[in-house]
Amino acid sequence: MSLPDELSAARPGRPRSPLALFAGWLERHAQTLVASLGRLARAPFATILTLGVIGLGLALPACLHLVVVNARTVTAGLEDTVQLSVYLRQPLGAEQARKVERSIAARNDVFETTLVTPEEGLRELEARSGFGDALKALTDNPLPYAITVRPAPPFDTPAAVETLTAELRTLPEVDLVQVDTEWVRRLHAILDALRQVVTIAAALLALGVVVIVGNTIRLDINVRREEIEVVKLVGGSNAFVRRPFLYSGAWYGLGGGLLAWLLVTAVVGLLAPAFERVAALYASGFRLTGLDSEASGLLILGGAVLGWLGSWITAAYHLQRIEPRA
């Protein structure tokens, strides 16, 4: 009985073309990809726990991100109507008041001015404040001339409005300058701070995902120690041994990212009706915004990349230290 060709070293196989080599490489990776998924599916409880931790970790910054995005949407309309109320000193004649108005309107950082006479001011106050009857009891009109100033578009940033306010205050006829939209600026400052919080929280939680996946993979490596030794015994390189763990890590991250996306979408779905009711009461067309496609992609793919990174770091560290003992 002689040896079959399949096992005879004297007959080496034909050299393979680059395309065939690439196809083989692709096939091997696809196999490992599926095999590592199967391995996760065989331990569903542990896998679900890990995915849950990663999902929650990723959902948190995504939710904070939506808080900022939606708060910006709410205040976006307000930003256009930055408006200053300039109250003039008393007593001041109508002619003088008009002169001050013209000088303010001539500034290149001012888009529009409106002169509000004491009478107009009083009427408006009566109409809007609900103190109509009480105000009618007044014999004299206590209100001064007022000028409503709208800054020109390039000068409606908080810093430019600040400058405008300061300069108007120095005019001798001016008693008081009030920025009607002061609260918008404060809100924007808060949102800016919050956005930084989101960035830092996202970075920390991303690190958390790397650590979680890394630790899970470390346990997995310990469980499969014997298998790793055998693979190395028959000539498996570190890269070969590492590959299934990298895919496991990427699956964890991808699954966690998907879970986070589902969580955030569910939260938005739950809160949307309540926000719509509030918006309706304010006669606003505001709708709660969910994750757009860009943010969704970042969340899910980012999760996969983080998982891959976590497993890579762990695998690189631990697999090198496992050497077969025969």
Place this chain on the structure above:
Amino acid sequence: MISFQRVFKRYPNGREALAEVSFELGTGEMAFLTGHSGAGKSTVLKLIALLERPTRGQVRVNGINTSTLGSRGIPAFRRQVGVVFQDHKLLADRPVFDNVALPLAIAGTPRREMDKRVRAALDQVGLLGKETSFPLELSAGEQQRVGIARAVVSKPPVLIADEPTGNLDPNLALEVMNLFRRFQEVGVTVLVATHDVHLIDRFRVRRLHIEQGQLAGIPPHVAA
């Protein structure tokens, strides 16, 4: 193909396993490695498979000086050496097919060729049809033969075996030795550590006898 030059091996625990061992095994040569347990047989095999490195001296396998090989070169080196382990070293959670195919998977063999070669190897050890069984469903002898199939499936130029017939009945042991013989005939260098007197008697191949870490003269059969 395999050459030991004044090889001295001391383990980290201080045990001196080999003292000045020198021998040479040419391409396509087959030899038995005999000696009492603890005499240093396993150490010789470990040095060839690069599971250990010599403390002093030189081990050359397939033209490669193992002392100069860095850790990155070890996997490729090990693929050139088929090893049959005494304790089989099979993956318990993988079927027989996957176990035998492992060296081919590592080498990136295409699926079709892998199928053919795994079947050919299983056929040679008389286990065709057991592809989907798991190692623990097999007898010790069958597990041993799965290990042999895995060692030969990638057609390595060097084949070493540590007590490969220890768990086999005499007929199977003979079969396995005949298989090694056939590999030798197609140019594979084969070194088999054994203390199976019947086999040593039956196969008139070169004998390397180790006693207390040194190559010794061939003792009479009763001592083997």
